[in-house]
Amino acid sequence: MAAADDLNxxxxxxxxxxxxxxAALVATTDGLPIAHSMNAGDANRxxxxxxxxxxxxxxxxxxxxxxxxRETSVSGDQGQMYIYSAGSKAVLGVVARxxxxxxxxxLEARDAAxxxxxxxxxx
Amino acid sequence: xxxxxxxxxxxxxxxxxxxxxxxSEDGAFLTGHAxxxxxxxxxxxxxxxxxxxxxSETARILSGGExxxxxxxxxxxxxxxxxxxxxxxxxxxxxxxGLIHVRVGVTNPMMIGMWGWILNALQGALVGKLNxxxxxADRMMxxxxxxxxxxxxVIAESYLQNxxxxxxxxxxxxxxxxxxxxxxxxxxxDPSAQG
Ligand code: HEM
Numbered sequence: 001m002a003a004a005d006d007l008n009x010x011x012x013x014x015x016x017x018x019x020x021x022x023a024a025l026v027a028t029t030d031g032l033p034i035a036h037s038m039n040a041g042d043a044n045r046x047x048x049x050x051x052x053x054x055x056x057x058x059x060x061x062x063x064x065x066x067x068x069x070r071e072t073s074v075s076g077d078q079g080q081m082y083i084y085s086a087g088s089k090a091v092l093g094v095v096a097r098x099x100x101x102x103x104x105x106x107l108e109a110r111d112a113a114x115x116x117x118x119x120x121x122x123x
Numbered sequence: 124x125x126x127x128x129x130x131x132x133x134x135x136x137x138x139x140x141x142x143x144x145x146x147s148e149d150g151a152f153l154t155g156h157a158x159x160x161x162x163x164x165x166x167x168x169x170x171x172x173x174x175x176x177x178x179s180e181t182a183r184i185l186s187g188g189e190x191x192x193x194x195x196x197x198x199x200x201x202x203x204x205x206x207x208x209x210x211x212x213x214x215x216x217x218x219x220x221g222l223i224h225v226r227v228g229v230t231n232p233m234m235i236g237m238w239g240w241i242l243n244a245l246q247g248a249l250v251g252k253l254n255x256x257x258x259x260a261d262r263m264m265x266x267x268x269x270x271x272x273x274x275x276x277v278i279a280e281s282y283l284q285n286x287x288x289x290x291x292x293x294x295x296x297x298x299x300x301x302x303x304x305x306x307x308x309x310x311x312x313d314p315s316a317q318g
Contacts, residue, residue: 030299031307048307051300059295 006119007035014112020100022079024109025093026086026116027051034090041095050093053083071110084109087117124292125222126284132214135276145273149266150209156263157205159253163245164201166252168194170244171237184228204270217274221281225289231279238271 011024015037025036027047036043058069071084077098082105084092092113096105136144153160172194175181185193203213224234245267249260291298 030297031303042307042311044307045311048300048304052294052296052304055295055297055300057295059293062295 003119003123004035007116008037010112010115010119011035011037014094014108017108018094018096018100018105020096021094021105022097023093023095024112025050027091027093029054029089029091038095046093046095050081050083050091053093054085054091057083058085071106071113082106082109084113085117086113087121089120090116092116124288126281126288128215128218128222128281129211131218131221131281131284132211132277135273135280136214139273139276143269143272145209145266145269147209149269150207152262152266153270154205154207156255156259157207159255160205161202163248163252164198166248167201167241167244168197171197171241174237174240181229181233214273214277217277218281221278221283222285224278225282225285231282234278235275238275242267242271 007026011026014024015021023036023038023041023046025038025043025047026034027050028034029051031048031051033043033047036047038046053072053074054069057072061067061069069085071082073080073082075098079095079097080100080102081093081095084094086092092109094105094109096102172185172190175185176190203216207213224230242264246260246264249255249263250257255263287298287301290296291301296304
C-alpha cells in the first residue's frame with residue numbers, strides 16, 4: 001500500500017510540474033496498471049499499450065545493439081505518448097497535448113521513472 | 124523459443140475430461156491388437172497421402188522430396204502408436220508435431236480434417252479388411268476416437284502455444300502481457316466479457 005501511495009505522489013508531482021500532461025501512469029511489464037492519474041480514457045488499455053511498447057522497444061534495442069532500453073515515443077497530430085523504462089518490472093507512460101514542452105517532459109519524466117524504479121525494486 | 128512440450132501436454136490432459144481422454148485401457152486394447160492393425164499401414168498411408176497430394180493447399184506443403192519420404196511421417200507415427208507405450212514421451216512428441224506443423228505450414232483444419240478421414244478409413248477397414256468381430260471393432264473405434272480427440276487437442280494446443288511463444292519472444296511481450304491485451308481488447312468489444 002505504501003508503494004502505491006508513493007507512486008501516486010510521484011505521478012501527482014509529475015503532472016504538477018508539467019501541466020500539459022493529460023495522463024501519467026505506472027504499469028507492470030505485464031501491462032497491469034499500478035498507479036495512474038488521467039483526465040480521461042481507459043487505464044487498463046493504456047497500461048497494456050505502454051507495456052507493449054516497452055517490450056517491443058527492449059527487443060528493438062537488443063536487435064540493433066542499442067544496449068538497455070530507456071524510452072520511446074508515439075506521436076500523432078494531436079498529441080504524444082512517451083514511454084519510459086522504470087526498472088526491470090515497470091513502465092512509466094505519459095500523454096501530452098501537441099505543442100507541449102518536450103524537453104521539460106523528458107526532464108521530469110526520466111526523473112520520475114527512476115524514482116518509480118527505486119520504489120518497486122525495493123519491494 | 125518454443126513452448127514447453129511437457130507443459131503443453133500436461134495442460135491438455137488437465138483440460139480434457141477423463142471420459143473423453145485416451146485411457147490406459149484404450150492403450151492396452153490397441154497395443155493388444157497391434158499385429159492386426161499393423162496390416163493397415165499401407166492402406167492408411169496410401170489413402171492419406173492420395174488426399175493430401177490431390178489438394179493444392181496440402182500438396183504445396185509436401186512438394187519437397189519423394190512421396191515415399193513424406194509418407195514416413197505417418198508410417199512412423201502409426202508404428203510408434205501401435206507399439207506403445209502411451210507415456211509422457213509419446214504425448215510430448217505429439218506436442219512437438221504442433222511446432223513442426225507451424226514450421227511447415229500445416230494448419231489445424233488440415234490436421235483435424237485428416238483425422239476425420241483416418242477414423243472413417245479405420246471404421247471401414249476393421250470389419251472390411253481385418254474381419255474383426257463387430258464387438259471388438261466397436262471397442263477399437265471407441266479407443267481410436269479418444270486417441271483422435273487427445274492427439275488433436277495436443278497438436279492444436281501446441282500449435283497455438285508455439286505461435287504465441289514465438290510472437291512473445293520476437294516482440295518482447297511476455298505471454299502474460301499477450302493474455303492481458305486479449306482480455307482488454309475483448310472487454311472493449313463486449314462489456315459482459317470483462318473479467
Ligand atoms: C492425422 C493428422 C496428422 C497427424 C497425426 C500427423 C502427425 C505428424 C507427425 C508425427 C509428424 C512428425 C514426424 C516425425 O517425427 O518424424 C508430422 C510431421 C509432418 N506433417 Fe503431419 N500429421 C497430421 C496431419 C498432417 C497433414 C494434414 C499434413 C499436410 C500436408 C501434414 C504434413 C506434415 C509434414 C510436411 C511434416 C514434416 C515431416 C516430413 O514431411 O518429413 N501432416 N506429422
